[in-house]
Amino acid sequence: MRRTAERAAELLGGTLAMSERLQGGDVAEVLRIELADGRTAVVKADRRAEAEARMLEAIRRAGAPAPDILARAEGLLVMSDLGGSEGLAAASADLGGAILRLHAATGEAYGWETDHGFGPVAIPNGETEDWPTFWAERRLLPFCPTLPDDLAHAVEAAGLRLGEILPKRPRPALLHGDLWSGNVMTRAGRVTGLIDPACYHGHAEVDLAMLCLFGNPGDAFWEAYGPDAGHETRRPAYQLWPALVHLTLFGSGYRELVERCLSALPR
Structure with a gap:
């Protein structure tokens, strides 16, 4: 940790005064540093740091809040310190507007310029002809070789049915890409930054489903965002992917979540 902090301080042209590890570094080292001149920054050490920097830049170009990138080097990203987060409740309406602006930015195809990942979990982002194929082949089916046989068969069956559940070519x-409450920084009723992205282009309801996986952003969010009719019906298909990610990263305690998503798919 000390070497990472010192390296970040050098990139900022300062001397390290202190550093502390931040919560949320499940798949990367995340630190807050303070320099001798009083400046502070958040540092992330990850082999995918440059890819994340480009994602944060894309979020900012879309008009949504994200931390400033102060410095970058191979495997290291130094960002502005947004401080602590006060939670989503007071910032629910502002979050709805921020995500609406984010989703207004569009790409030419589904996917992203490079593949990505959460630690050992790969996130393939290669383009496909249509959206149900992308969600099946790039998000759900890659887990099947490592799942217990019964879950693997159920996920494969779900993948075959996505054409009946998801729109063929949504905008x-x-x-x-990883929009849960811990990745939304807030203060005084405003969203100060969306952090730890795993960006790509796809159906906007993916982010909405993830935001509801472990809670709900509140009525003010939905009023500000204005989701399409039927989004709740499609939600389990989109929540299945983060459920599989959690099962892979954190173990069998998340099997019930995977099963719940599977059983909630439209029949």
């Missing part, structure tokens, strides 16, 4: 919106 390829810019997605945050």
